[in-house]
Amino acid sequence: MSNERPIGFIDSGVGGLTVVKEAMRQLPNEEILYVGDTARCPYGPRPPKQVIEFTWQMTRFLLKKNIKMLVIACNTATAVALEEIKKSVDIPVIGVIQPGARAALKASKNSRVGVIGTLGTVKSDSYKNELQEKAPETYVSSLACPKFVPVVESNQFESSVAKKIVSETLKPLKLENLDTLILGCTHYPLLRPIIQNVMGQQITLIDSGAETVNDVSTLLDYFNLNNYEQTNQKARTFYTTGSPKMFKDIAHEWLQIENLDVSHINLGE
Structure with a gap:
């Protein structure tokens, strides 16, 4: 069975693009939705309660997009929010x-x-x-x-x-x-x-x-969630709470993709 729903990736900013790069290499058929909370980055110095709240905001945004798996591509968010989110949603959730x-x-x-x-x-x-x-x-x-x-x-x-x-x-x-x-x-x-x-x-x-993507791959197999259809480049969509231009510049350099689809979103307030 082919499952064409996207995999969601969340991060405090552009860092999770390093995970997306590996995902594109290992899982070329998968559709990717990415949220980078650049406006409120870095998460590292913030109180855990606030990081949990921000992580939930990104998660809810992606759940509305009907993702089949969530990758918390941020170590700070994984450390404080992974267990809570894992228990509360009905799709596989992976941290780094x-x-x-x-x-x-x-x-x-x-x-x-x-x-x-x-x-x-x-x-x-x-x-x-x-x-x-x-x-x-x-x-x-x-x-x-x-x-x-x-x-x-x-x-x-x-x-x-x-x-x-x-x-x-x-x-x-x-x-x-x-x-x-x-x-x-x-x-x-x-x-x-x-x-x-x-x-x-x-x-x-x-x-x-990059190591996390090995786990993503294993779980896609385990839950029979693989997408076997050929995916086109449009199937990579990026959202940022900060400047789309700045995000695009870094993402272009790191992912080597032309015409990146980057949109600005507001989370929370």
Whole structure:
């Protein structure tokens, strides 16, 4: 059976596009609806209650569009809102933390794993708990990187400013003898070349968003939700609460798609 309903992706801004890029590669027939709450980004410093509220607003918007699965492509939102949303809706809901943790354990040889994320994600200890629940002997070093998301959202992720910020922020992690580093925010893969350069080639970087798409693929099979019809480019629709132009610029560069369909929406107030 073919199921042509779309998969919904939500994020605090443009970060979830790193997940969409992987989804387009692995699941080319699937229709994609994406909501980026750029106007209220970043979520990292916000109180959990507010993040839950914003995540619900994006979720309700997409449920009205008849999605067949929801991907919370934001680590901060996954950390605080995933369980509540999962229990309350009748479609499969996936977050980015579990797949990222699983991939890190698989990749690490010395059981010393670093996690970089927003203030909210690091404070929640979600990655640490997930890693140590699966492998109690794992040493986990977590670091909040509050300046990374604004650099990406302002489309400066290849600039000398980005290089300086990444280099200064990651200094403490270089002393930790890690062999694996989880990019615990879906914005961070846009900074991946700089992060790799700063940490060194010997460190394996885990893109939690890309790992999540493997789970999406598995669940589509499990629930028999695959779309077997050939999808055209129109089947990728993007909504932002911020500037469609800014969103389009970053999305075009990252996804390499011409004529992106980007609309402005208002959520909440």
